[in-house]
Amino acid sequence: MKHHLDWSAYQTAGQGDAYAGIPAAGGDLARAVAVCINDRLCQRASKGVMCPSFRVTGDAAHSPGGRVKVMKAALNGELGAEAFAGDELAQAMELCVGCKGCKRECANQVDMAAIKIEYRAQVNAMRGVAHRDWLMAHLPDWLRHRRTLRRLIGWRNRAPWLARLGEFVLGIAARRRLPEPAAVPYRAPSVHAVPETSGKDVVLFVDTFAMHFEPEIAEAAYRVLSAAGYRVLTLQAAPDDDPGRALCCGRSWLSLGQVERARDEARRMQDALLPALESGIPIVGLEPSCILSLRDDHLKLGLGENAAALSRQVYLLEEFIAREHDRKRFTLEFKPLPPGRTLVHGHCHQKAVGAMKSLRKVLRLIPEFEFEFIEASCCGMAGSFGLEAEHADISMRMAEIDLLPALRGAPDAAVLANGFSCRHQIREGAHRSARHVALLLRDALKVETSC
Numbered sequence: 001m002k003h004h005l006d007w008s009a010y011q012t013a014g015q016g017d018a019y020a021g022i023p024a025a026g027g028d029l030a031r032a033v034a035v036c037i038n039d040r041l042c043q044r045a046s047k048g049v050m051c052p053s054f055r056v057t058g059d060a061a062h063s064p065g066g067r068v069k070v071m072k073a074a075l076n077g078e079l080g081a082e083a084f085a086g087d088e089l090a091q092a093m094e095l096c097v098g099c100k101g102c103k104r105e106c107a108n109q110v111d112m113a114a115i116k117i118e119y120r121a122q123v124n125a126m127r128g129v130a131h132r133d134w135l136m137a138h139l140p141d142w143l144r145h146r147r148t149l150r151r152l153i154g155w156r157n158r159a160p161w162l163a164r165l166g167e168f169v170l171g172i173a174a175r176r177r178l179p180e181p182a183a184v185p186y187r188a189p190s191v192h193a194v195p196e197t198s199g200k201d202v203v204l205f206v207d208t209f210a211m212h213f214e215p216e217i218a219e220a221a222y223r224v225l226s227a228a229g230y231r232v233l234t235l236q237a238a239p240d241d242d243p244g245r246a247l248c249c250g251r252s253w254l255s256l257g258q259v260e261r262a263r264d265e266a267r268r269m270q271d272a273l274l275p276a277l278e279s280g281i282p283i284v285g286l287e288p289s290c291i292l293s294l295r296d297d298h299l300k301l302g303l304g305e306n307a308a309a310l311s312r313q314v315y316l317l318e319e320f321i322a323r324e325h326d327r328k329r330f331t332l333e334f335k336p337l338p339p340g341r342t343l344v345h346g347h348c349h350q351k352a353v354g355a356m357k358s359l360r361k362v363l364r365l366i367p368e369f370e371f372e373f374i375e376a377s378c379c380g381m382a383g384s385f386g387l388e389a390e391h392a393d394i395s396m397r398m399a400e401i402d403l404l405p406a407l408r409g410a411p412d413a414a415v416l417a418n419g420f421s422c423r424h425q426i427r428e429g430a431h432r433s434a435r436h437v438a439l440l441l442r443d444a445l446k447v448e449t450s451c
Contacts, residue, residue, distance in 0.1 A: 001025055004121035004259040005114060006302035007032050023075030029118060030075050035108040036068040042102055042110075050101035052378040052398045057095070064102040064112045067092045071115065084122040093119050095394065097382035098255055100292075100352035114300055120257025132171050133256045136384040140208045140248040140265075143181065150181045173392035179213055179424055186215035188222060188234040200329075202230045202320070203276045205285040208248055209420040217286055220442035221317055225284070227445055228324075228332040233281070238271040247272055249290045254297055255383050263301045269294070270306045276313070277306060283314045286438060288347035288355070288419050289383070291316050295353070316350070316418070318437055322358035325365065334366045334444035342371040343410055345403060345426070345434065347419030348378045359418070359437065366444045371416070376402035381421035399429045407432060416440060 007028035013035050023030040042051045042064040054063035061070075070092035074083035083089055098113035124133075142149050156162045156178060163174035172178070186206055202225060210218040225232045237247055250265030276283055285291040295311045315323065324330035344363070346356045356373065363371050380398030385391050407415065407430040417423050417434035426434045 001027065001029070002125075003027065003029055003118065004125070004257075005029075005118050005300040007118075007300070009299075010035070021072065023072050025077065026075040029115075030072075032111065033068055033071050033075065033115060036065055036106070036110045037108055038065055038068075039107055040065060041105065041107060050099075050105040050377065052097060052099060052101070052380065052401065053095035053394075055377060055401055056394060056397045061092060062095045064096075064106065064110050067096060067112060067115070068110065071119075082126065084119065085126045089119065090123075095391075097348075097378050097380070097385050097398070099348035099378040099382065100296075101348060101377060104352040104354075114297065117254060117257055117259065117297070117300075121259045122257075124257045129256075129258060132388070133258070135170065136387075137253045137256045137258050137261070139252050140246060143208065143212045143246070144244065146181050146185065146212060150183075153178050153180045167389050171389045172387055173389045176387050176392055176428065178387065179420075181212045182215055184215065186211045186218040188218070188232075200230050201233060201279075201281045203233045203235055203273065203281055203283045205235050205247075205283055205291075205314075207285060207287040207290040208246065208252075209290075210286050211246065213420065214436070217436045217438050220436070220438040221284070221286055224317075224321075224332070224438060224441045224445065227447060228321075228330055233276070235272055235283075237268070238274070241268055241271065249293045249298075251290050251293045251297075252383070254293065259301070263303070266298050266301050266303055266307070270303065270310060273310060274306070277309050280313070282320055283310070284317055284320045285314065286317055286418070286436065288316060288349045289421070292349040292353060316355055316358070318362045318418075319355055319358040321365075321441075322361040325361070333446055334441065335446045336368045337366060337440070337444055339368075340370070340412070340414060341410065342369070342414040342416050342440075343406060344371050344373045345376060345379065345415065345417040345422055346373065347417070347422055348382075350418065362437065362441070366440070369444075372413075374403060374406045376406065379403050379417075379419070379422045379425040381425035383421055386421070386425060395425070396429055399425055404429050 010028045010031040013031040022034040043054055043060050051063050060066045070089055073079050074089050079086055079088055093116055096112055096116045098116055100113045103109050103111045156166060166172045167174040206218040222232050235247055247269055248265050249269060250262035254262035291314055294314045298307045299311055321330055350356055363369055378398055380386055380395040386395030415432050415434040417426060418436050423434040426432055
């Protein structure tokens with residue numbers, strides 16, 4: 001069996017354990033699947049990150065443990081020679097939203113999000129990439145023609161007949177609005193030369209979503225870091241790379257099983273960041289799914305030491321500020337904001353790596369700021385999952401577990417959510433606008449700064 005991801009980190013998993021139940025085929029992937037000890041912790045309906053699909057359906061088949069059971073059967077040859085293209089495995093994996101909750105809350109840290117990527121890559125290799133998956137994954141490419149794309153999405157969102165046509169032809173839910181690119185993308189000062197380490201240098205990685213959809217978030221992050229005395233360097237493509245191609249972590253391709261293209265984007269990212277990696281300069285980003293891809297998923301792309309170095313050197317904005325504050329290097333003071341409570345919804349990947357602690361620390365830097373974390377699992381949008389016609393309803397049902405009731409219970413509260421998909425789901429499900437922490441910190445600056 002040819003693997004599309006690198007599973008070598010599991011090569012000793014279950015070794016010598018007669019009860020590990022490692023499938024007969026699949027090599028290190030089989031060992032990654034077999035770390036599940038069937039304690040059914042994933043089949044609980046209580047509060048927590050794990051597992052939104054089980055919590056919605058109540059069906060054990062839609063829990064990580066249920067998926068492991070079917071995956072083991074497939075790797076043991078019990079589902080036929082082409083099990084990865086069969087219905088049983090498809091049904092088991094369909095509602096996994098890649099939230100990484102199982103990797104955090106499972107006793108043995110089953111990485112079902114990565115297993116699903118491998119599954120989708122296997123299906124793509126056997127059947128070819130579905131038209132909708134190809135279209136969604138290539139969003140960073142489409143944004144090279146952003147004006148045309150903006151007009152098309154605007155027409156689709158405002159013309160119900162066009163939305164219905166899109167559902168019929170492509171399977172994109174007519175009832176869901178598509179995010180529209182901003183009129184003007186983010187532009188920042190460029191630094192092409194290898195920087196000298198000053199101890200206060202930082203590379204700001206502006207992801208596809210902040211670059212093209214919400215540039216004000218990147219602008220706010222730049223202002224906050226600059227006001228704190230950091231020299232903010234903008235990530236640029238390597239000199240021998242195509243200057244017309246924006247740098248991307250490859251998340252859209254990776255989540256839809258198009259691993260080779262994701263690997264290509266990861267290599268480009270590493271090449272561009274090589275000067276920063278060699279100089280030890282921190283890389284700071286804004287979108288949890290992108291930053292956690294660099295820290296976690298890229299390690300399974302088989303790209304060597306540079307990927308490992310990047311995973312140790314990349315931070316979410318709030319993680320970086322919290323770390324620097326603890327080291328007495330971030331001494332910027334903030335002013336109080338207008339009174340009122342703020343509800344905070346964490347992105348699944350933030351929760352999966354424990355990054356919510358850093359967010360709490362940073363919010364406490366704002367004097368008199370009143371906030372409350374919403375205890376919820378996945379919002380249900382999960383990238384393109386909530387836009388898919390067959391998943392639009394269950395996507396909203398996931399939001400109804402905890403998130404939307406919490407928002408309805410506090411109609412006057414402001415909302416903070418760092419995930420692009422989360423903000424979109426909140427806008428659709430609660431008709432509320434959620435803000436990124438960078439915007440909050442910008443508004444709390446005591447002194448005016450400019451980009």
